[in-house]
Amino acid sequence: MTPNPSRRLFLGAAASVPLALTLGTPAAHAADSAYVMCYFTESTNLGDGTDYGLHLAVSTDGLRWTPLNQNNPVVTPTEGALGLRDPFILKKQDGTFVVLATDLKGTDWSYVSQYVHVWNSTDLRTFTGYHRLKLHDMNTHSWAPEAFWDASRGQYGLIYSAVNDSGHNVIMVNYTSDFVTASAPQVFFDPGYDVIDGDMAVGVNGYNYLYFKKNQTLVGARSTTLAPGSFTEFSTGAAHGGTEAPTLVKSLSSGTWWLWGDTYTPNGVFYAWQSGDLSAGTWTALDQKTYTQPVNSKHCGISTITTAQYNALLSYWGAPAWNRLKSYNYPARYVRHSNYVGRIDEYPVEPYKDSLWTIVPGLADSSGVSFQSVNYPTRYLRHYNYALQLDVNDGTSTFAADATFYRTAGLADSAWSSFRSYNNPTRYIRHSNYVLRIDPISTSTAQQDATFYVGY
Incomplete structure (x- = not known):
């Protein structure tokens, strides 16, 4: 300016x-x-x-x-x-x-x-x-x-x-x-x-x-x-x-x-x-x-x-049809995908639509949620070898399970949210070195890593 x-x-x-x-x-x-x-x-x-x-x-x-x-x-x-x-x-x-x-x-x-x-x-x-x-x-x-x-x-x-x-x-x-x-x-x-x-x-x-x-x-x-x-x-x-x-x-x-x-x-x-x-x-x-x-x-x-x-x-x-997810312990950072890898990066994100998500009923269980990319709508955030990446939905039950999470009260702050894996129920989405993965959560640091604010 x-x-x-x-x-x-x-x-x-x-x-x-x-x-x-x-x-x-x-x-x-x-x-x-x-x-x-x-x-x-x-x-x-x-x-x-x-x-x-x-x-x-x-x-x-x-x-x-x-x-x-x-x-x-x-x-x-x-x-x-x-x-x-x-x-x-x-x-x-x-x-x-x-x-x-x-x-x-x-x-x-x-x-x-x-x-x-x-x-x-x-x-x-x-x-x-x-x-x-x-x-x-x-x-x-x-x-x-x-x-x-x-x-x-x-x-x-x-x-x-x-x-x-x-x-x-x-x-x-x-x-x-x-x-x-x-x-x-x-x-x-x-x-x-x-x-x-x-x-x-x-x-x-x-x-x-x-x-x-x-x-x-x-x-x-x-x-x-x-x-x-x-x-x-x-x-x-x-x-x-x-x-x-x-x-x-x-x-x-x-x-x-x-x-x-x-x-x-x-x-x-x-x-x-x-x-x-x-x-x-x-x-x-x-x-x-x-x-x-x-x-x-x-x-x-x-x-x-x-x-x-x-x-x-x-x-x-009307409110937006999409959401952004803010990190609890790195609140300047938001969940985004980059080269199809899930991570948290500082705002502003470029291109900005990499940080926009349509939260839809879970592909494997409608009581859970799945994260659909706004700018790659055929792709969803899923875990593979515990790492989160953005992949095309191939219609298989395995993909649906990998891409489904249960939204819970935030592990570090109940007013925020955490997301438990559908098919690895002891693991939650968290960031590690800014990269997203699913891990068991046993420490206060991990609880903060696994807590997000769902907003706009």
């Missing part, structure tokens, strides 16, 4: 809607109890799995996500560059949604657009009123648009990253009531050095928070007002390598805040940190066992939704 360095227009971008943005809504609405994530997708080689439309995923806990519409886009821009990056969902004061996004398809960093994409939606199932909104006349792009409600103005503040007369990236703001017309741009935050990817949490115990990317690190500023120029940096940085796209999310069940970040290589990896006190400005990295990102997802935005909206989105768009 890194642009032409001579322009220094874009080092990454972020989008989110924290719970705090919905506070102060005048009308009565059902309480939010779930989350929706928006994003675009990029594979590591910008090939299969790359799409610059609006993608959605949902979650009940804000950490583990179910992609909708088979991880395909739900809507795609029809103006400008005909693609988007850095989408953002805001629940407006009337309970409906507005979607904003950068006007760019792919990685043509020389493309300059003063516009952002805009959609309206009552339910995130249908999208209406699509248009592009012009924000300025400067010869610079409008990156990573987000919005918040400014009660003192009775308008929404629309913030975005751009290079203004200062010669470096700053965060700009325009004010709008309808996302059709907007005020003249103003500098919202300029500490004197490059800052991009602004993300807001408004009205939290008397403070308003702005997180942004500074020197490949996620940093926070705060203010008791929402006035442009009033924010002061205060937090320690959070990063995992080069990190961008800060996204603040408030837990719906506790006082915990999460800060999501995205590495800015193609098919970036999401990392998350947590804090029990946003005013402290310090963050602790979350164990990757606790969260997953939608496959190929880039630059997410997260908003809260109701249980009814969560259920309606799942019913309308």
Whole structure:
């Protein structure tokens, strides 16, 4: 996602809607109890799995996500560059949604657009009123648009990253009531050095928070007002390598805040940190066992939704027909096949479909399961001399037995899963030196090796 360095227009971008943005809504609405994530997708080689439309995923806990519409886009821009990056969902004061996004398809960093994409939606199932909104006349792009409600103005503040007369990236703001017309741009935050990817949490115990990317690190500023120029940096940085796209999310069940970040290589990896006190400005990295990102997802935005909206989105768009399996003791790694050998490798996997599995009724016993490859659907994961490999189903009873496993409570964590061999019932699927095999399990290390999270 890194642009032409001579322009220094874009080092990454972020989008989110924290719970705090919905506070102060005048009308009565059902309480939010779930989350929706928006994003675009990029594979590591910008090939299969790359799409610059609006993608959605949902979650009940804000950490583990179910992609909708088979991880395909739900809507795609029809103006400008005909693609988007850095989408953002805001629940407006009337309970409906507005979607904003950068006007760019792919990685043509020389493309300059003063516009952002805009959609309206009552339910995130249908999208209406699509248009592009012009924000300025400067010869610079409008990156990573987000919005918040400014009660003192009775308008929404629309913030975005751009290079203004200062010669470096700053965060700009325009004010709008309808996302059709907007005020003249103003500098919202300029500490004197490059800052991009602004993300807001408004009205939290008397403070308003702005997180942004500074020197490949996620940093926070705060203010008791929402006035442009009033924010002061205060937090320690959070990063995992080069990190961008800060996204603040408030837990719906506790006082915990999460800060999501995205590495800015193609098919970036999401990392998350947590804090029990946003005013402290310090963050602790979350164990990757606790969260997953939608496959190929880039630059997410997260908003809260109701249980009814969560259920309606799942019913309308559908959950994926495939799964991914995350390793318990190596949670950056997922089960995949490579040269027809079963193994666990770090996300992102290329080609990404090597890590997608259709879990079907067991070939030898329908109360068990078999793992059918998504990109080689005639092949199944089976054991041969105790090693797991991807073979064509030859229709024999031996193959069916070798390819059938019983799903059990995870040997290292009962909330996860383990898989016991059908025809070698003392043996479980486990990894050893990252290669999959079936073994008897007798140690705590082996129990961890044999435990997986079945998700997306």
